[in-house]
Every structure is written in structure tokens, then in C-alpha cells.
Amino acid sequence: MTTTAEPRISARRQATRDRVLEAASSVFAERGFHGATVEDICDRAGFTRGAFYSNFSSKDDLVVELSRRHSEALVDRIRRAGKREHAGTDEVLRDVFAALADDSRSKERWLVLTTEFTLHAIRDPEARRAWAAQQRRVRDELVTVVDETVARQGLTMPIPTELFVRAAIALAQGSMTQRLVEPRSLAVGELERTVLPILLGVDA
DSSP: OOOOOOOOOOHHHHHHHHHHHHHHHHHHHHHHHHHOOHHHHHHHHTOOHHHHHTTOSSHHHHHHHHHHHHHHHHHHHHHHHHTOTTOOHHHHHHHHHHHHTOOOHHHHHHHHHHHHHHHHHHHOHHHHHHHHHHHHHHHHHHHHHHHHHHHHTTOOOSSOHHHHHHHHHHHHHHHHHHHHHSTTSSOTTHHHHHHHHHHHTSOO
């Protein structure tokens, strides 16, 4: 049986999508998911509504695509940290946890947007299905990179890798939420460095 490959996106179309996504990220940061409109995003990107809807079906579609790109960057950071040569297990894990706990301003904005979008998805069945599927993709990618890192360090996971990944995500998001609400409550990466080694069964 033959399969038909997905058509490649032209350079021009990709450039349009990139501009819309960049504009959306900026507008979402300023006005929030619900406060931003398609018109706002089109104005910021310098495109018509027609150009928007020829590339994206809705604001929901934008957030899912932004999440895909965000997760690719996260997985790449963790993979590079896990591939450090001539480094001990403690050094590698420290760098992996630091990559997970990245505290840049852009990540703060991303957390606020995804928190708002998650509440939207809980209330909207279609958005929930799309968001759940994207979260599964992120976890699958992280499971792969964690398994690679653990195997490279000669470790054995005491719990299923997916559970570890879920816990790591919850810690990273939860600790950043706490720091945003109570700026001096936690140091960057403090929860991750303290708790995740315990879950891995290694010394902190």
C-alpha cells in the first residue's frame, strides 16, 4: 500500500505562518488569550483575516502550534544538556534540571498563556482534545530524551519514565507559578534540584 506524504509548506507560506505566530505570541503576552482577537493578531502581523484563516483555523490552533515549537526548544535544551561529554552524573543531571527550570521572561509569559488556555480547554471539548493531544506529544518527546540521558549515565529508573516526566513538568510549572505569585518564595530550580533526584533514585 502506498501512502501520500504531506505536502511541503512553501517558503512564502512558512514565512507568513511565522509572522502570524510571532504576532500572536506578542499579542497574547499583552492581552491574554481571551483578550486577544484575530483582528489584533492580523493587525500586528500586517496580514488580512484571509491570510490568517488560510494558515490557522482559530486562536486555539495558534496556541497548539506555539506549544509545538516551545516543546521542540525545550526538548533540544534537555537533550544537549544530557549529552555533555566527560561529565559526571551529578553534573549532567544538574544541567538537565536547569534546562527544565529555565526562568527566562519568555517562559514566564508562556506559563501565563498556557494556564489561561488550559482553563479554556477544560471548558471547551474541542480545545481540550487538541490540547490533550499536544500534551501527550510533549510528554512522549520528553520520555524519549529522559530515557536517552538515563541510559547514557548508566542509571535505572525506579519509576516509569512517563510518571517521572509528568512529575518534572508539574514541578517546573508549579514552582514557576509560585515564584510569579511570591517572587522570593523559591530559588530558580530549587524544587527541581531537590525532588527530581529523589524520583530518579540518585543523590541530589
